[in-house]
Amino acid sequence: MRPTLYIPADSGALALGAARVARAFETELLRRGLDVKVVRNGSRGLYFLEPMVEVETAAGRFAYGPVRAGDVASLLDAGLLDGGKHPLFLGETEKIPFLARQTRLTFARCGVIDPLSLDDYRAHDGLKGLEKAVAMAPADIVQTVTESGLRGRGGAGFPTGIKWKTVHDAAADRKYIVCNADEGDSATFADRMIMEGDPFVLIEGMAIAAIATGAQKGFVYIRSEYPHAVATMREAIRIATNAGVLGPSVLGSPHGFDIEVRVGAGAYVCGEETSLLNSLEGKRGVVRAKPPLPALEGLFGKPTVVNNVISLASVPIVLDRGAAFYKDFGMGRSRGTIPIQIAGNVRRGGLFEAAFGLTLGEIVEDVAGGTASGRPVKAVQVGGPLGAYFPPSLFTTPFDYEAFAQKDGLIGHAGITVFDDSADMLALAKFAFSFCAIESCGKCTPCRVGSVRGAEVLEKVATGVAREDNLALVAELCETMKFGSLCALGGFTPYPVMSAITHFPQDFAPRPRAQAAE
Amino acid sequence: MGMQPQGTETAARAAQIVEALRGVEGPLLPILHGLQEEFGHVPAEALPVVAEALNLSRAEVHGVVTFYHDFRREPGGRHVLKLCRAEACQSMGAEAIARQVQEALGIGFHETAADGSVTLEPVYCLGLCACAPSAMLDGEPIGRLDAATVAEIAAEVRR
Numbered sequence: 001m002r003p004t005l006y007i008p009a010d011s012g013a014l015a016l017g018a019a020r021v022a023r024a025f026e027t028e029l030l031r032r033g034l035d036v037k038v039v040r041n042g043s044r045g046l047y048f049l050e051p052m053v054e055v056e057t058a059a060g061r062f063a064y065g066p067v068r069a070g071d072v073a074s075l076l077d078a079g080l081l082d083g084g085k086h087p088l089f090l091g092e093t094e095k096i097p098f099l100a101r102q103t104r105l106t107f108a109r110c111g112v113i114d115p116l117s118l119d120d121y122r123a124h125d126g127l128k129g130l131e132k133a134v135a136m137a138p139a140d141i142v143q144t145v146t147e148s149g150l151r152g153r154g155g156a157g158f159p160t161g162i163k164w165k166t167v168h169d170a171a172a173d174r175k176y177i178v179c180n181a182d183e184g185d186s187a188t189f190a191d192r193m194i195m196e197g198d199p200f201v202l203i204e205g206m207a208i209a210a211i212a213t214g215a216q217k218g219f220v221y222i223r224s225e226y227p228h229a230v231a232t233m234r235e236a237i238r239i240a241t242n243a244g245v246l247g248p249s250v251l252g253s254p255h256g257f258d259i260e261v262r263v264g265a266g267a268y269v270c271g272e273e274t275s276l277l278n279s280l281e282g283k284r285g286v287v288r289a290k291p292p293l294p295a296l297e298g299l300f301g302k303p304t305v306v307n308n309v310i311s312l313a314s315v316p317i318v319l320d321r322g323a324a325f326y327k328d329f330g331m332g333r334s335r336g337t338i339p340i341q342i343a344g345n346v347r348r349g350g351l352f353e354a355a356f357g358l359t360l361g362e363i364v365e366d367v368a369g370g371t372a373s374g375r376p377v378k379a380v381q382v383g384g385p386l387g388a389y390f391p392p393s394l395f396t397t398p399f400d401y402e403a404f405a406q407k408d409g410l411i412g413h414a415g416i417t418v419f420d421d422s423a424d425m426l427a428l429a430k431f432a433f434s435f436c437a438i439e440s441c442g443k444c445t446p447c448r449v450g451s452v453r454g455a456e457v458l459e460k461v462a463t464g465v466a467r468e469d470n471l472a473l474v475a476e477l478c479e480t481m482k483f484g485s486l487c488a489l490g491g492f493t494p495y496p497v498m499s500a501i502t503h504f505p506q507d508f509a510p511r512p513r514a515q516a517a518e
Numbered sequence: 519m520g521m522q523p524q525g526t527e528t529a530a531r532a533a534q535i536v537e538a539l540r541g542v543e544g545p546l547l548p549i550l551h552g553l554q555e556e557f558g559h560v561p562a563e564a565l566p567v568v569a570e571a572l573n574l575s576r577a578e579v580h581g582v583v584t585f586y587h588d589f590r591r592e593p594g595g596r597h598v599l600k601l602c603r604a605e606a607c608q609s610m611g612a613e614a615i616a617r618q619v620q621e622a623l624g625i626g627f628h629e630t631a632a633d634g635s636v637t638l639e640p641v642y643c644l645g646l647c648a649c650a651p652s653a654m655l656d657g658e659p660i661g662r663l664d665a666a667t668v669a670e671i672a673a674e675v676r677r
């Protein structure tokens with residue numbers, strides 16, 4: 001068997017030198033006259049081992065990592081092409097504990113296949129969901145998605161099937177499927193990984209949504225910070241269209257559906273669905289008041305499904321394996337799996353897809369192995385820049401929408417950032433205000449002005465000016481922002497701010513000058 | 519700059535970009551991206567061309583250009599370095615790296631080096647949060663920044 005070598009072309013792997021590794025292999029293989037098939041796959045999400053190179057032999061698929069260009073010659077000397085032993089040898093990929101402990105439903109193929117091979121995609125159960133969908137009545141598709149319990153993975157956790165039903169029931173000459181790939185939250189990269197590593201699953205999910213709701217056109221709105229994802233998605237759409245997966249007759253059915261990629265322009269607020277629609281229409285990315293719901297009057301005033309990448313990419317397996325299969329995973333009202341993105345100061349950072357229900361402590365301590373610096377964990381921010389900071393005393397909180405809400409936090413897009421004991425919570429609270437000020441769309445005064453004011457007031461606290469009064473003022477500002485903001489940018493900025501103050505009061509206490517300047 | 523022949527040429531090249539994209543649904547952002555790709559920024563001379571073709575007022579087009587952080591109204595450097603300043607990178611020392619980068623390049627954020635070599639821009643997340651601190655140089659991602667990579671970047675942009 002001619003061995004296949006997998007060298008990731010995922011942005012995260014590239015950031016760690018995968019391009020140099022690929023070039024080194026090319027040179028070395030040529031020099032040695034070795035006949036090898038090289039696939040540039042996505043990432044398995046084990047960023048602590050990237051660039052992770054895999055080889056598929058008759059005996060199985062083995063991993064090596066983290067590989068640097070300088071390791072390539074010695075890897076080949078050690079018989080990498082036959083799965084030979086080497087200090088970087090990690091054994092069978094699927095048995096690496098970080099991967100073996102996961103439940104990969106949405107990410108089943110990511111990092112496994114050639115992202116741009118439709119044959120590979122089919123060979124790994126791709127298109128089975130869409131094949132079922134084209135044979136179903138649209139209302140039954142909607143029903144299946146509703147029964148699966150799938151909730152939007154973009155942050156708000158709204159039931160996907162119910163959103164689809166509203167669009168399905170709306171009568172209109174034109175409807176749209178808009179995929180929200182703005183992924184602006186720090187600590188999140190699941191959308192990026194799917195778009196770079198398994199773009200066809202997103203295309204399939206969007207096509208199913210289109211058939212279910214009667215939409216003709218889809219847009220994937222990708223942030224400009226993701227040029228590689230943009231390129232891969234565009235190419236995948238071209239391939240899918242040529243193969244008849246998209247186009248005037250989806251898989252030979254009477255449904256026509258086309259997808260276009262659009263690129264954002266560096267505005268965080270454009271991840272908010274109505275701001276995103278304005279942006280797609282070529283306007284300032286200002287948030288719209290609801291109602292009307294985008295499901296009824298969305299893009300260009302037409303009924304529109306706006307869904308996150310992961311929500312849409314989870315639909316094919318729901319259709320393929322059935323609602324009950326998917327619903328069987330998870331806890332409470334959080335059904336299925338969630339790709340947890342472990343980031344920041346951790347030993348083992350990466351993507352960990354698991355059924356809802358793992359506790360924060362299990363993720364941070366067990367899965368991630370604590371901090372990269374080796375110092376104690378001080379705080380974990382869950383859910384991006386609008387998410388709360390959790391202290392280790394709340395590590396028993398299970399990953400579940402309701403459980404996090406109960407602790408004055410949110411899961412958001414399921415990114416978690418770990419900080420060690422050098423973190424300055426006052427500085428982070430101030431950053432939350434500043435970020436809100438920079439990214440505010442400007443529509444509501446509490447968000448636009450309150451955030452600027454909040455950062456100023458916290459600066460006073462930092463320098464010890466009227467500490468008590470100013471902290472009370474911050475709390476008041478947060479109340480005003482919470483209730484006087486149209487969207488979650490202004491409305492949720494109080495989460496990181498107030499959680500920092502509540503759980504880490506020592507960082508807001510008067511401090512000696514020297515320490516404050518540190 | 520600002521001389522008549524150049525202005526006319528800019529307008530003519532802008533008109534081509536506008537013409538190629540005006541037919542798509544919601545053409546303004548694709549056009550602005552096209553202009554920035556062509557010129558390295560969105561030139562003021564191009565705005566009337568865009569406004570006229572899309573039947574918008576100049577103020578509307580200007581309002582859109584200024585809303586988005588990506589669109590530059592002045593020419594940038596030959597290289598663009600985007601340095602992540604968001605939480606995940608902060609947890610791995612991004613603030614110290616930001617100081618080192620500014621020192622190595624001799625410029626602050628939103629500035630272009632006097633020799634035109636590089637523009638430094640802050641960015642809030644590049645999706646490289648498990649390999650923080652991170653940056654993007656001319657669209658290519660760089661992870662786990664440290665003193666050595668900062669020096670490499672500085673050398674690279676001056677080459």
Ligand SMILES: Cc1cc2nc3c(=O)[nH]c(=O)nc-3n(C[C@H](O)[C@H](O)[C@H](O)COP(=O)(O)O)c2cc1C
Pocket residue numbers: 151152153154155156157158160180181182183184185268269270271272273274306307308309311312487488489
């Ligand atoms: C400020 C702000 C930023 C947001 N950013 C994103 C984002 O980057 N990606 C995303 O899918 N949803 C984002 N959302 C949530 C969207 O408004 C919306 O709820 C989501 O796209 C719906 O899709 P879902 O139901 O599949 O989650 C954001 C919301 C707010 C208020």
Ligand code: SF4
Pocket residue numbers: 269287439440441442443444445447448485486487488489490491
């Ligand atoms: S809360 Fe802020 S970002 Fe949201 S609509 Fe109001 S001003 Fe715009």
